[in-house]
Amino acid sequence: MPVDPADLEAVIRNAIPVSHLEIQDESNGCGENYAIVLVSEAFEGKTTLARHRWINELLKDHIARMHAFSQKTFTPKQYEIHLAKSS
16 A cells, blocks of 8 residues: 555654655655655754654654655754755
8 A cells, every 4th residue: 555645744744843844755656665854953962863763663654564765854954054065
């Protein structure tokens, strides 16, 4: 059963304050491979591993139905730096 990106977004937004969220279906529309970019002040003071474990726990029921899931998590300040480097 494919995963709906709107469901992913709702779970994330209901659990943590979101400054920026991108959800990319990388499976050509079949809903089995997603990549997300998530920016939240709730990530302040947390390691990347702790952030990813948190998001994996939030989305565990959805991830179980996917073939692949990747994430990039940033604090707002880290995201500003990331964007500046990407320009």
